[in-house]
Every structure is written in structure tokens, then in C-alpha cells.
Amino acid sequence: MQFSDLPPFIKVSPVFTPEEIQQLLTVNQLPDDDEIDAIRDEPEIFDLLNAFIGDDSSRQIHLQLYAQDLLKKNKVDQAWKVILL
Secondary structure, X not given: OXXXXXXXXXXXOOOOOHHHHHHHOOOOOOOOHXXXXXXXXXXXXXXXXXXXXXXXXXXXXXXXXXXXXXHHOOOHHHHXXXXXX
């Protein structure tokens, strides 16, 4: 994946470091909608999504922070699923 292929909100994210963005670029393809939807019911994800109902900005930041933790564990595919929720 190329930098130009990244969703715009990732390019300007205050959360991700340049190294983490490089890590995100290592995937060959993004997860599909079914893969993304499948993680919604995971307890931590479910709690994050419900904790910020009505506050999309805070929700996105907290999802990105969660994805950042996944990147630290080298779980790039899982991080993408969280980012794209």
C-alpha cells in the first residue's frame, strides 16, 4: 500500500507516529466490510463504540488509540479493522 492510498483521516491523525503509519502501509489489502463488522461485538470494541455515542470525534480518537496499542503488538490487520470501524 502507498501513502497516497491511506484514508485522509489517518494522514492527519494526531495519534499515529510516522513509524506506525509505515507499519499500516505494510498491508497488501484492507479488510472487507464483513471483517470489520465482525469485531464490533468484541467486548473492548463494543464498549468503546458505546462509550462515545454522539461524540464521533472522541470515538475516532479512542479507536485510533486502541489501534495504536494493537500496532505495538504487531497486530496490523486487527488495527486496520479498528481504524475502519
